[in-house]
Amino acid sequence: MSLKLPFSSLLLLFISTYAHAYELGRGAQINDHINVGGYFSSEFEAGRSDETFTLDDVAVMAYGDINPMISYLAEFEAVGFYHKNLSDGSDGGSQKFHAERLYGDLWMSDDFNIRFGKQITPIGYWNMEPINVLRDTTSNPLYSMLLFPKFLTGIDINGYVPNTEGLRYHLFAQKNHDLDEEYINIPNTHFYGFAVEKEFSMEWNGGGSVGEYITKTNQRTRFLQANVKYDDTKWQLVSEALLAKSDYNSREDDYTLSGYVQAMYHYMPEHAVVGRIEHYNDHFSDYKDTIITLGYSYRPLYPVSLKGEYQWHSQNEENRALFSFSVLF
Amino acid sequence: MKTITLLLIAASALFGAQYSVIISKKADVGALSAQQIRDIFLQKRHSLGNQKIIPLNLVGQEASRIAFENDVLGMGRDRLNAYWVKQHFQGITPPITQPSHESIKAFVQNVEGSIGYIPSSMADGSVKVIYEF
Numbered sequence: 454m455s456l457k458l459p460f461s462s463l464l465l466l467f468i469s470t471y472a473h474a475y476e477l478g479r480g481a482q483i484n485d486h487i488n489v490g491g492y493f494s495s496e497f498e499a500g501r502s503d504e505t506f507t508l509d510d511v512a513v514m515a516y517g518d519i520n521p522m523i524s525y526l527a528e529f530e531a532v533g534f535y536h537k538n539l540s541d542g543s544d545g546g547s548q549k550f551h552a553e554r555l556y557g558d559l560w561m562s563d564d565f566n567i568r569f570g571k572q573i574t575p576i577g578y579w580n581m582e583p584i585n586v587l588r589d590t591t592s593n594p595l596y597s598m599l600l601f602p603k604f605l606t607g608i609d610i611n612g613y614v615p616n617t618e619g620l621r622y623h624l625f626a627q628k629n630h631d632l633d634e635e636y637i638n639i640p641n642t643h644f645y646g647f648a649v650e651k652e653f654s655m656e657w658n659g660g661g662s663v664g665e666y667i668t669k670t671n672q673r674t675r676f677l678q679a680n681v682k683y684d685d686t687k688w689q690l691v692s693e694a695l696l697a698k699s700d701y702n703s704r705e706d707d708y709t710l711s712g713y714v715q716a717m718y719h720y721m722p723e724h725a726v727v728g729r730i731e732h733y734n735d736h737f738s739d740y741k742d743t744i745i746t747l748g749y750s751y752r753p754l755y756p757v758s759l760k761g762e763y764q765w766h767s768q769n770e771e772n773r774a775l776f777s778f779s780v781l782f
Numbered sequence: 783m784k785t786i787t788l789l790l791i792a793a794s795a796l797f798g799a800q801y802s803v804i805i806s807k808k809a810d811v812g813a814l815s816a817q818q819i820r821d822i823f824l825q826k827r828h829s830l831g832n833q834k835i836i837p838l839n840l841v842g843q844e845a846s847r848i849a850f851e852n853d854v855l856g857m858g859r860d861r862l863n864a865y866w867v868k869q870h871f872q873g874i875t876p877p878i879t880q881p882s883h884e885s886i887k888a889f890v891q892n893v894e895g896s897i898g899y900i901p902s903s904m905a906d907g908s909v910k911v912i913y914e915f
């Protein structure tokens with residue numbers, strides 16, 4: 454499913470004409486049933502061999518309540534909207550919009566909500582806030598990109614576990630192809646999982662998940678994941694890890710282990726320094742890397758993000774510097 | 783229920799709570815914890831028992847709103863702003879706002895399940911007090 458560029462232009466025109474009140478980063482309320490917004494990000498990367506500029510994500514979204522029990526969200530995004538290699542002068546890009554999310558929510562109670570359609574897989578922290586402007590580094594840890602499908606085209610039954618405080622569950626399932634297979638990190642035909650998250654206090658929360666998916670190439674992977682976060686506004690510590698076991702047709706089973714620990718310190722509300730260490734070890738492809746990232750984040754307003762970072766890889770030729778500018782509107 | 787309300791009003795007089803969180807008298811809801819109110823105003827929970835809840839915020843930066851955010855939600859303005867920006871991406875909007883304490887009280891009186899905060903001096907028998915700060 455894809456839309457062409459004029460859709461976003463029309464939407465912006467619609468916002469400016471009909472929005473009741475607008476605050477950057479909060480979207481615009483068109484009426485009681487429609488809120489609209491979107492985001493974009495641009496990145497500059499300097500590696501060993503070349504330098505590139507990318508207008509990476511351009512997305513528009515709409516959401517709202519149809520009635521007190523049913524709500525919806527639709528998001529369309531163009532990835533790699535414009536790309537220019539500053540070293541050799543070549544450029545390109547795709548202005549094709551893909552369905553990033555397209556789902557409805559049927560709210561029965563706080564303990565029982567059904568989300569159906571294409572949605573973000575409810576695993577961990579990074580995957581739930583995957584866009585540049587909400588992240589604290591320009592880059593993503595490999596953990597978040599290579600080990601499980603980032604999206605689910607199916608159902609997620611979720612809510613609070615009855616008679617508990619702050620304990621939520623997700624029971625999700627997919628038994629079909631993705632809504633837009635051009636636009637998913639791991640095209641798959643089956644995906645099942647169970648996730649929990651617990652708020653221990655204002656500062657501490659944690660969670661974990663188990664799941665299984667079968668790729669289009671018939672590779673079956675089972676995984677076990679855990680995450681924990683501390684956030685007191687000044688300091689934020691986040692860690693996630695995942696162990697996956699894959700059954701391959703061509704050879705015996707193999708394991709992949711990946712995780713990261715990230716620390717961020719806000720010395721002023723708008724300014725923060727970020728450090729992350731991550732490890733990735735895929736026995737099947739024999740790809741192993743340890744990456745240290747040091748970065749700086751500046752948000753003149755929260756929905757406006759300017760970030761810079763440098764990465765040191767144990768795979769030495771992959772060291773690189775990244776800078777980005779992103780806005781949520 | 784009447785006893786709880788009277789106890790909260792008595793506690794207010796003794797310990798000087800400035801503001802009261804109120805709900806319709808018809809709602810089958812007793813005293814709440816700060817955690818429960820926080821979950822409702824952060825749009826994490828939408829009901830109490832079988833009662834669907836509509837949280838109401840005061841528009842602008844009045845002292846009662848700042849006190850509510852700091853003392854009950856436990857979140858300063860920067861953290862709260864970051865929270866709602868992230869919720870916008872998840873398709874969740876903040877509670878609706880009302881222009882004054884009087885309109886919050888009138889809304890609560892007339893719409894079962896609505897919940898808001900007003901100065902304790904405005905709390906009377908027409909609404910049910912479920913928390914004080």
